[in-house]
Amino acid sequence: MHGRGRRQNGGRWRRIVALGARIAAASIGGYGLAAASAVFLARALPMSRVEAATAATLIAFLAMPAAAVWAFATSTAWRALGGIVLMTLLLGATAWLLGPRP
Amino acid sequence: MTRSLRQSTVGLHTWSGLVIGWLLFAMTLTGTAAVFSSEISAWMQPEIAGRGEPRQAIEKAVAWLRQTQPQARGWFLASDERTATVHALYEDRTAPRGYRTASFDATTDTPVARATMGGQFFYRFHFELMLPNPWGRILASAAAMVMLIAIISGIIIHKRIFADFFTLRPAGSQRGWLDAHNVFGVLALPFHLMITFTGIVPLFKTTLPWGIVANYGANNATALAEFYPSLARRAPTGTPGVLADIGPMLVEAERYFGGGRIGRVNIAHPGDAGSFVTIMRNDGDQLAYMAQAVSFDGTTGKLIGAHTEDRPARKTFDVLYGLHIARFAPEVSRWLYFVCGLALAGVIATGLNLWLKAREPNKGFGHWLVARTNAGTVVGLPIAMLGFLWANRLLPAADAERSAAEISIFFWLWAACFLYALLRAPRRAWGELAIVAALAAGLLPFVSFALTGRGLWQAAMKGDWLFLGFDLVLFALAALGAVIAHKAFAAGGPVRLPRKQGAPA
Numbered sequence: 001m002h003g004r005g006r007r008q009n010g011g012r013w014r015r016i017v018a019l020g021a022r023i024a025a026a027s028i029g030g031y032g033l034a035a036a037s038a039v040f041l042a043r044a045l046p047m048s049r050v051e052a053a054t055a056a057t058l059i060a061f062l063a064m065p066a067a068a069v070w071a072f073a074t075s076t077a078w079r080a081l082g083g084i085v086l087m088t089l090l091l092g093a094t095a096w097l098l099g100p101r102p
Numbered sequence: 103m104t105r106s107l108r109q110s111t112v113g114l115h116t117w118s119g120l121v122i123g124w125l126l127f128a129m130t131l132t133g134t135a136a137v138f139s140s141e142i143s144a145w146m147q148p149e150i151a152g153r154g155e156p157r158q159a160i161e162k163a164v165a166w167l168r169q170t171q172p173q174a175r176g177w178f179l180a181s182d183e184r185t186a187t188v189h190a191l192y193e194d195r196t197a198p199r200g201y202r203t204a205s206f207d208a209t210t211d212t213p214v215a216r217a218t219m220g221g222q223f224f225y226r227f228h229f230e231l232m233l234p235n236p237w238g239r240i241l242a243s244a245a246a247m248v249m250l251i252a253i254i255s256g257i258i259i260h261k262r263i264f265a266d267f268f269t270l271r272p273a274g275s276q277r278g279w280l281d282a283h284n285v286f287g288v289l290a291l292p293f294h295l296m297i298t299f300t301g302i303v304p305l306f307k308t309t310l311p312w313g314i315v316a317n318y319g320a321n322n323a324t325a326l327a328e329f330y331p332s333l334a335r336r337a338p339t340g341t342p343g344v345l346a347d348i349g350p351m352l353v354e355a356e357r358y359f360g361g362g363r364i365g366r367v368n369i370a371h372p373g374d375a376g377s378f379v380t381i382m383r384n385d386g387d388q389l390a391y392m393a394q395a396v397s398f399d400g401t402t403g404k405l406i407g408a409h410t411e412d413r414p415a416r417k418t419f420d421v422l423y424g425l426h427i428a429r430f431a432p433e434v435s436r437w438l439y440f441v442c443g444l445a446l447a448g449v450i451a452t453g454l455n456l457w458l459k460a461r462e463p464n465k466g467f468g469h470w471l472v473a474r475t476n477a478g479t480v481v482g483l484p485i486a487m488l489g490f491l492w493a494n495r496l497l498p499a500a501d502a503e504r505s506a507a508e509i510s511i512f513f514w515l516w517a518a519c520f521l522y523a524l525l526r527a528p529r530r531a532w533g534e535l536a537i538v539a540a541l542a543a544g545l546l547p548f549v550s551f552a553l554t555g556r557g558l559w560q561a562a563m564k565g566d567w568l569f570l571g572f573d574l575v576l577f578a579l580a581a582l583g584a585v586i587a588h589k590a591f592a593a594g595g596p597v598r599l600p601r602k603q604g605a606p607a
Contacts, residue, residue, distance in 0.1 A: 026251075034310060035310065035312040038310055038312040038316065039312050039315075039316040041313065042312075042314070042316040042317050043316055043317065047415065048413075049317040049328075050317075050325075050329060050413070050416070051413055051414065051415040051416065052313075052415075053314045053316070053317045053318075054313075054413075054418075055415035055418075056313035056316075057303075057310055057313040057314075057419075058415070058418065058419060058422070060310060060312075060313060061302055061303060061306070061310065064250075065250045065254050068118075068251045069111070069251065069254055069255060069258070072110045072111060072114040073107050073110060073111060095316065100316070100317065100319065
């Protein structure tokens with residue numbers, strides 16, 4: 001009885017941590033992904049810098065709900081967190097390599 | 103796999119909706135009222151009928167400001183969307199909020215209409231929440247983003263989206279609430295998605311500036327100049343100057359707009375030799391927001407800049423913005439916006455109640471709090487909004503600080519309803535507050551008639567559509583309040599039973 005209770009308790013904490021990870025991935029991660037997408041697209045889109053910045057922002061807003069839904073739909077919490085962080089870093093690094101527009 | 107997708111999405115939908123639901127309800131309902139902000143403003147200033155030409159009203163306003171407010175840093179004039187009234191906003195350090203407003207039509211030499219924010223209050227509240235900048239906008243944007251997530255996850259949950267639309271089970275049961283939630287949601291789903299996304303986009307400078315930062319760094323001035331080429335910008339010179347006659351500038355602007363009406367006129371440091379005038383086209387005849395603008399040198403009246411927006415990405419942005427604020431919309435579409443907005447408020451309200459129904463019987467603190475907050479928001483907010491209109495009629499028209507007082511009354515009333523809802527059993531709070539709302543809506547036309555002499559009878563006789571429509575909407579709201587009160591009391595029979603059963607689980 002006690003043992004089972006403790007094991008359930010351990011499972012409960014694990015579930016809470018996993019849920020927290022998904023929430024963080026969806027909110028903070030989602031915003032980070034949107035910001036990185038905006039930066040990447042603003043530098044990469046083949047338009048004038050003001051047009052690129054505008055288009056980038058419009059598209060980037062969609063990254064956040066996409067990230068949030070995926071964070072809760074994917075099989076494990078660590079995939080959710082890792083996937084979004086990896087994607088953000090990838091976009092950020094590419095944007096950094098592209099450098100500011102002339 | 104699909105089971106877990108739906109399962110986890112249900113959690114996302116439920117909890118994201120609950121956490122942000124009350125704030126969203128307030129934003130949705132005030133935003134829906136703001137669809138008619140022009141009409142609400144006109145109703146709240148019964149002294150001014152909006153007669154004559156809007157251009158003459160602008161000239162009257164400028165003449166008055168020139169005499170009384172020459173030292174203000176700027177005058178901002180907005181021609182009303184659908185009446186010939188012009189609203190002027192100017193800096194005034196003695197005012198509680200740092201600025202004052204005055205309204206003119208072609209027949210007013212000095213502002214005679216009572217000071218009020220009018221429908222603009224609902225408009226500003228719905229995205230600034232009357233919090234200090236930028237916090238209101240950030241909070242509102244975050245709430246809208248969560249709503250977008252809740253809508254998308256809601257769609258994923260509803261594989262049977264069309265079947266659900268035709269399903270209505272008995273009222274009062276959990277199933278009944280679910281069906282109501284689905285009907286409100288599916289009925290206007292494209293609208294819900296559109297209004298949410300287009301609500302997030304316009305505030306990007308506050309919430310997602312990183313695309314601009316990436317291309318401009320800290321060089322804000324260049325970014326602004328490239329984003330708004332139409333808006334001339336220059337600092338005051340320090341030497342006094344005399345503003346040229348505004349009339350010819352208005353004529354020239356109208357010629358440039360090719361028949362488009364004048365929407366807004368900004369006059370920067372009007373008493374200075376470096377003053378300049380920017381005239382923007384009215385949004386009423388095209389989808390895009392702020393499509394054209396011209397600027398003039400203030401002292402010479404010479405044209406210094408003209409801009410027609412035709413850059414594709416920027417124009418997309420302007421159209422999204424325009425879709426949200428619906429200034430383009432003719433009467434019928436405006437009513438569709440209003441009805442769809444109410445449906446969205448309905449989705450949120452039924453969703454919040456569904457959360458409760460799905461967890462009954464429950465004696466936890468969360469359940470206790472949600473039940474009471476629902477009543478305080480869903481019925482309390484409309485009472486506060488109606489109270490704002492009542493305050494407009496009851497506060498003395500000549501009082502200089504009445505505009506701020508109207509807003510205070512809105513917040514005090516909402517707080518009072520909230521407190522009341524906390525202290526009463528939820529069903530009683532729902533019923534009693536709904537009766538208050540129904541009385542507030544149903545009696546207002548009579549009180550308004552007694553105090554202004556403009557009322558339903560004259561309105562119908564003279565074809566005063568504004569007052570006629572306003573009173574009819576108020577009666578409809580009163581009827582809705584009565585129905586809600588009736589339902590709450592009808593369901594209130596067994597309300598004592600669970601309390602007697604007592605012991606918490």
